[in-house]
Amino acid sequence: MIDVCQIRCIHQDSVNRAIGGRTDDGVLEEAARLLGVISDPTRLKIMDALRLGELCVCDLAAVLGMSVSAISHQLRLLRTSCLVRGRRDGKIIFYTIHDEHVEKLMDMALDHCRQRCGA
Amino acid sequence: MIDVCQIRCIHQDSVNRAIGGRTDDGVLEEAARLLGVISDPTRLKIMDALRLGELCVCDLAAVLGMSVSAISHQLRLLRTSCLVRGRRDGKIIFYTIHDEHVEKLMDMALDHCRQRCGA
DNA sequence: ACTATAATTGAACAATTGTTCAAATATAGG
DNA sequence: CCTATATTTGAACAATTGTTCAATTATAGT
Numbered sequence: 001m002i003d004v005c006q007i008r009c010i011h012q013d014s015v016n017r018a019i020g021g022r023t024d025d026g027v028l029e030e031a032a033r034l035l036g037v038i039s040d041p042t043r044l045k046i047m048d049a050l051r052l053g054e055l056c057v058c059d060l061a062a063v064l065g066m067s068v069s070a071i072s073h074q075l076r077l078l079r080t081s082c083l084v085r086g087r088r089d090g091k092i093i094f095y096t097i098h099d100e101h102v103e104k105l106m107d108m109a110l111d112h113c114r115q116r117c118g119a
Numbered sequence: 120m121i122d123v124c125q126i127r128c129i130h131q132d133s134v135n136r137a138i139g140g141r142t143d144d145g146v147l148e149e150a151a152r153l154l155g156v157i158s159d160p161t162r163l164k165i166m167d168a169l170r171l172g173e174l175c176v177c178d179l180a181a182v183l184g185m186s187v188s189a190i191s192h193q194l195r196l197l198r199t200s201c202l203v204r205g206r207r208d209g210k211i212i213f214y215t216i217h218d219e220h221v222e223k224l225m226d227m228a229l230d231h232c233r234q235r236c237g238a
Numbered sequence: 239a240c241t242a243t244a245a246t247t248g249a250a251c252a253a254t255t256g257t258t259c260a261a262a263t264a265t266a267g268g
Numbered sequence: 269c270c271t272a273t274a275t276t277t278g279a280a281c282a283a284t285t286g287t288t289c290a291a292t293t294a295t296a297g298t
Contacts, residue, residue, distance in 0.1 A: 010177055010178055010181050011174070011175065011178055014172060014173070014174055014178055015174070015178050015181050015182055017171050017172060018168040018169075018171055018172070018174060018178070018182045019182055021170070021171045022164070022167055022168060022182070023167045023229065025164075027229060027232065027233065028160060028163045028164055028167060028229075029160045030232045031163060031225075031228045031229050031231075031232045032157075032158050032159055032160045032162075032163045033158075033232075034158075034228060034231060034232045035154055035157055035158035035163075035228050036155075036158035036159075036285095038151075038154055039151050039152075039153075039154035039155035039158040040151055040155075040285085040286080041147060041148045041151040042286080042287095043151075044147045044150060044151045044154075045141070045144075045147055048141055048142045048147060049137040049141060050137075051140070052136050052137055052140045053133060053136060053137070054133070055130070055133055055134070055137060056130065056244075056245090057244070057245060057246090058129055058244070058245085059129055059130055059133055059134050059137070062129050062134050063134055063137045063138055063141070066287090067287080067288075067289095068244085068245070068246095069245090069246085069247090069287080069288070069289080069290095070286075070287055070288075071245095072244095072245060072246055072247085073246085073247085073286075073287080074286085075245095075246090076246075076247090082231075088294095088295090090244095090295070090296065091242095091243065091244050091245085091294080091295050091296060092243095092244065092245090092295095093244075093245070101227075101230070101231060101234075102231065104227065105224075105227045105228065105231060106150075108220075108223065108224045108227060109150045109153060109154055109224065110142065110146060110147075110150050111220070112150075112153060112201075112220060112221065112224060113146065113149045113150045113152075113153045114146065115201075115220075155255095159255090159256080161256080161257095175274080175275090176274070176275060176276090177274070177275085185257090186257080186258075186259095187274085187275075187276095188257080188258070188259080188260095188275090188276085188277090189256080189257055189258075191274095191275060191276055191277085192256075192257080192276085192277085193256085194275095194276090195276075195277090207264095207265090209265070209266065209274095210264080210265050210266060210273065210274050210275085211265095211273095211274065211275090212274075212275070239298105240297105240298085241296105241297090241298085242295105242296090242297085242298105243294100243295085243296085243297105244293100244294080244295080244296105245292100245293080245294080245295100246291105246292075246293070246294090247290105247291085247292070247293085248289105248290090248291085248292095249288105249289095249290095249291105250287105250288090250289090251286105251287090251288085252285100252286090252287090252288105253284100253285080253286085253287100254283100254284080254285070254286095255282100255283080255284070255285085256281105256282090256283080256284095257280105257281090257282090257283100258279105258280090258281085258282105259278105259279095259280090260277105260278090260279095261276105261277085261278085261279105262275105262276080262277070262278095263274100263275080263276070263277085264273100264274080264275080264276090265272105265273085265274080265275100266271105266272090266273085266274105267270105267271090267272085267273105268269105268270090268271085268272105
């Protein structure tokens with residue numbers, strides 16, 4: 001029994017408007033998943049490191065001071081979410097930010113958290 | 120003993136460039152925390168519902184079909200991260216998106232996940 | 239083929255997260 | 269003041285997540 005509160009407290013018209021105009025659940029869930037991928041410090045540091053140019057797994061491990069395995073696990077997530085892309089050159093795979101749209105998304109997030117909160 | 124790989128595989132200059140140019144750890148961790156807040160389906164749905172106008176906790180519970188308590192818990196996170204703001208009118212508190220910068224950030228995330236992945 | 243190296247993968251464990259349920263605030267009206 | 273209502277809060281539990289360790293795949297050189 002969900003405690004959706006009694007009819008008297010709901011602003012029915014506002015609720016209807018919100019229900020009518022809401023974004024498809026699937027899209028929102030996919031977006032949440034995507035944001036979840038860049039909401040991890042390690043992955044954000046990886047993306048940040050890649051902004052100045054391509055790096056291999058080993059380089060990233062050196063930059064972040066973490067194990068190659070840990071980095072690789074995170075890279076997989078970033079790859080499958082189209083946030084980074086890799087190009088193979090012999091034994092080595094070089095990673096870069098997937099596209100500038102992604103870079104912009106990162107910038108906006110960094111911007112927001114640099115602004116102080118008024119209320 | 121961390122398996123930072125042997126010197127031979129590191130591209131030293133690239134690594135130095137990345138280390139020199141990297142964003143402050145604190146900022147990245149704060150950004151990660153912020154992104155974490157909007158990376159949850161429930162919270163994203165709350166934000167989506169608020170785009171068309173202010174709603175109270177009770178309205179949001181009705182729109183999402185969830186308990187008032189669950190919504191309230193999530194609203195707290197959204198409030199303390201300056202993603203939504205509330206104004207009190209008597210017994211009722213009406214919530215809205217904090218500012219248009221936040222709205223833009225959401226749009227970008229939704230955009231990205233609507234684009235298909237090439238590789 | 240055989241060896242060495244770059245990178246990925248799987249299982250497991252610790253740590254974090256989201257929801258529920260019950261209880262506590264805060265505001266308004268009689 | 270006492271009751272009713274809107275919202276918040278705390279504790280607990282289930283589910284998810286990130287790292288480590290060990291083993292595996294992929295590529296290149298000899």
